Amino acid sequence: MNNRFTSFLIAFLFLFLSAHKMEAQEKRKLLNGNILTEVKNIQKRFSDSISHYDYKKNSVLYSEKYRAFYSEKIQNLKNLYQSIYEKDVITGKFDTSILFKATNEIQTNTVSPQEAAPQAETKSKIVDIAQIENYQQLTDLKKRLTVDFPVYLIEDSGEELYQCKLNFIIDVDGKFKKIKYSGSSGTEFNIISALFLYAIGSLEKPLLYNKKPIIQQFSQPIIVRFE
Secondary structure (H helix, E strand, C coil): CHHHHHHHHHHHHHHHHHHHHHHHHHHHHCCCCHHHHHHHHHHHHHHHHHCCCCCCCCHHHHHHHHHHHHHHHHHHHHHHHHHHHCCCCCCCCCCCCEEEECCCCCEEECCCHHHCCCCCCCCCEEEEHHHCCCCHHHHHHHHHHHHCCCHHHCCCCCCCEEEEEEEEEECCCCEEEEEEEECCCCHHHHHHHHHHHHHHCECCCCCEECCEECCEEEEEEEEEECC
């Protein structure tokens, strides 16, 4: 009897700890899932608004309302993005004595434009980015930005291929800050891409070089294909 109870207790604890671990992993996955929830709400308000009009009954009125509601949706997305961007505070200081050499997979920028070093400064040491001690986090991030992209937030996907380029800073605390977007696939996709990175929030651990947290600016393309 005691043996059965002990086995049951061990099994219960194992399941509890496993569930707790999975829950913790999910929380690490999206540090701020509320961002994507708000994007979804903005999309829903747009869909609800345009649903009151019928294209077949009055195509001119429908097109007019669609443009108005869509402009409102884009402005709401911009406002959401801007409100997050403006709260970013850079805590680290760029070390202009070190230049991280980019690879085909990971693109880097030496320093933030606001931190540009004088031309007369001493020549910097060039370091391969793979020498960052937890460099694998960057390759994992690149994969995740495409594989886990919230495609359900892209409405009326009229294109097969969407592309965006994100420029952002990984601070000494591992958080993604000052995320900027650019690309030719439309403002909506670009903003949602930036907000997705904000929702992920940070790397699991800060980037380390010589056992010290570093701050670095990165450039990362996002490519999403709809089939």
